[in-house]
Amino acid sequence: MTDLASTNAKRQRVVAIGIDGGSFRVLRPWMAAGYLPNFARIAREGAVGTLMSTIPPLTPPAFVSSMTGKNPGKHNIFDFVRVPRDGYRRSVINSTHVRGNKLWTILNHYGRKAGIVHFPASYPPEHIDGFIVGGILTPKGVDSHTWPVELADELRREIPGYRIYRGRQHLQGDLDGYLASLIETTQVHATEALYLMEKKEWDFFFLMFKYTDGAKHIYWKFWDKEHPDYPGPNPYEDAILQVYREVDTYLGKLLDRLDDDTTLLVYSDHGFMSVHTFIHLQNWLAREGFLTIKTDEQRKMRTLMAMHHYGFRRDNLVGWLKRHRLGWFPKMFPNAVKDKVPRTRLGMNEFARFIDWKQTRAYQLAESGRGINLHIKGREPHGCVPADGPEYESLRSEIMYRLRDLRDPKTGETVVAEMWTKEEVYSGPYLRNAPDILIELKKGYCFAEGFGKDVFVKAAREPFDKSANHELEGVLFARGPHIRQGVELEPTDVIDIAPTVLYAMGLPVQGTMDGRALTELFDPDHVARLRSRSTRWTSRPTRKTAMTTPRTKSAVSRTS
Numbered sequence: 001m002t003d004l005a006s007t008n009a010k011r012q013r014v015v016a017i018g019i020d021g022g023s024f025r026v027l028r029p030w031m032a033a034g035y036l037p038n039f040a041r042i043a044r045e046g047a048v049g050t051l052m053s054t055i056p057p058l059t060p061p062a063f064v065s066s067m068t069g070k071n072p073g074k075h076n077i078f079d080f081v082r083v084p085r086d087g088y089r090r091s092v093i094n095s096t097h098v099r100g101n102k103l104w105t106i107l108n109h110y111g112r113k114a115g116i117v118h119f120p121a122s123y124p125p126e127h128i129d130g131f132i133v134g135g136i137l138t139p140k141g142v143d144s145h146t147w148p149v150e151l152a153d154e155l156r157r158e159i160p161g162y163r164i165y166r167g168r169q170h171l172q173g174d175l176d177g178y179l180a181s182l183i184e185t186t187q188v189h190a191t192e193a194l195y196l197m198e199k200k201e202w203d204f205f206f207l208m209f210k211y212t213d214g215a216k217h218i219y220w221k222f223w224d225k226e227h228p229d230y231p232g233p234n235p236y237e238d239a240i241l242q243v244y245r246e247v248d249t250y251l252g253k254l255l256d257r258l259d260d261d262t263t264l265l266v267y268s269d270h271g272f273m274s275v276h277t278f279i280h281l282q283n284w285l286a287r288e289g290f291l292t293i294k295t296d297e298q299r300k301m302r303t304l305m306a307m308h309h310y311g312f313r314r315d316n317l318v319g320w321l322k323r324h325r326l327g328w329f330p331k332m333f334p335n336a337v338k339d340k341v342p343r344t345r346l347g348m349n350e351f352a353r354f355i356d357w358k359q360t361r362a363y364q365l366a367e368s369g370r371g372i373n374l375h376i377k378g379r380e381p382h383g384c385v386p387a388d389g390p391e392y393e394s395l396r397s398e399i400m401y402r403l404r405d406l407r408d409p410k411t412g413e414t415v416v417a418e419m420w421t422k423e424e425v426y427s428g429p430y431l432r433n434a435p436d437i438l439i440e441l442k443k444g445y446c447f448a449e450g451f452g453k454d455v456f457v458k459a460a461r462e463p464f465d466k467s468a469n470h471e472l473e474g475v476l477f478a479r480g481p482h483i484r485q486g487v488e489l490e491p492t493d494v495i496d497i498a499p500t501v502l503y504a505m506g507l508p509v510q511g512t513m514d515g516r517a518l519t520e521l522f523d524p525d526h527v528a529r530l531r532s533r534s535t536r537w538t539s540r541p542t543r544k545t546a547m548t549t550p551r552t553k554s555a556v557s558r559t560s
């Protein structure tokens with residue numbers, strides 16, 4: 001890194017490390033117990049606080065908001081998937097769907113170089129001044145997932161075991177193999193990041209650690225003694241911790257290498273919480289008459305669900321075949337035959353053909369988006385609800401009214417914590433692509449994909465079912481030349497990251513951003529100096545729009 005330090009000596013640089021699903025529910029106790037010395041060191045030598053996610057608290061909208069400083073209504077990313085255009089199969093987002101300037105475009109404009117590693121939906125990679133390595137949602141098997149193009153070959157050559165994704169051991173129900181793969185892939189990404197930081201030029205460096213999220217979805221019930229499915233002492237008790245330890249080791253190596261002019265931000269896209277119950281919103285929409293299943297397809301749909309329920313599924317079949325050295329067998333059949341075998345998770349791709357779309361007024365695009373789409377004329381292929389006006393409004397109010405009274409039959413309690421219309425949460429030119437209703441469930445509940453046996457289903461029924469899911473309260477750590485030391489911050493927002501990076505680099509915050517530079521992170525003297533030096537320091541652009549997360553949601557619940 002020394003060669004870099006000299007070329008960029010006069011420039012303020014920033015490193016941002018994204019911890020997917022980073023949560024104080026695990027970090028606080030493990031930092032206090034001394035298990036994560038480098039997270040603890042950053043907190044001690046810098047500032048730390050809750051970082052509120054977007055609604056929904058989900059990787060693509062939250063990380064894109066962090067790197068645009070804008071709410072999803074302006075950058076167009078609301079979920080892993082987009083509103084269907086041609087048919088009703090899943091349409092996964094990529095970098096071409098992101099609207100507005102990303103932080104690296106702005107930095108390039110000011111002559112600063114950016115290195116972006118494993119940012120979600122960064123494929124196809126933009127041709128920036130700097131480098132990009134594709135992150136999640138990069139299609140498998142492409143070889144042009146980097147910019148410059150030849151960087152992919154360099155990484156394959158220089159980084160032992162180089163890969164973007166973890167293995168697929170979950171398909172064989174292999175909890176040990178899956179954990180080993182999460183740990184190894186995290187190690188590979190750490191090695192890759194250190195290599196790129198040392199060998200390449202950058203003023204801003206971003207790296208995302210993905211598997212801090214995957215580990216919590218699956219292994220939470222093995223660690224959290226309060227979880228209803230905690231099995232007692234078990235071999236996976238510190239599975240999540242093992243992945244965090246890899247990240248902590250990386251942070252230690254990074255801290256050793258950072259020079260005095262570099263600011264470090266470590267932040268999450270969303271937090272994490274235990275879940276005990278899944279809610280199949282599609283079942284509820286069908287039960288309430290907002291969504292219609294074709295009469296002549298009902299039997300086929302029940303058969304598919306029964307096959308799935310009793311384990312006649314691709315994951316189990318592939319696992320069984322592999323164990324009997326018959327892994328080659330499925331290759332003998334065309335996709336049309338393979339499609340008859342239910343996938344691990346049944347979602348829109350499997351159910352779309354059973355739905356009578358002409359008679360359907362509302363549906364859930366994907367559980368991850370935590371919303372309901374009205375079936376809008378001119379937006380969805382067979383949309384039948386006007387995009388606005390009294391019919392739209394009354395349908396939306398009716399759904400929200402009935403949903404407010406959705407009760408868990410086990411407790412008799414309502415399950416919706418908060419609900420918003422899309423205009424209450426987002427603003428901007430892409431508002432029409434957002435789900436029309438956004439829902440935050442009470443703690444312990446999460447939506448499940450597609451249709452289920454019932455509206456309410458017990459979570460974590462199988463080893464690879466989620467036992468934890470995303471919550472709004474994420475984390476922010478900051479350390480650097482002008483960052484205050486040992487400070488606990490009031491909750492801030494994920495959209496504040498991009499303006500804060502610009503501020504730390506001495507660049508003006510863009511007026512079109514919804515976020516603000518978090519000046520409270522910095523020494524008051526430094527802030528005062530910047531303020532007096534020039535009028536172009538606008539740390540707080542006029543906020544004309546709704547926040548991604550209403551401030552009232554900032555109440556933090558922590559286990560410590």
Ligand SMILES: [Zn+2]
Nearest residue numbers: 021213214217
């Ligand atoms: Zn997740």
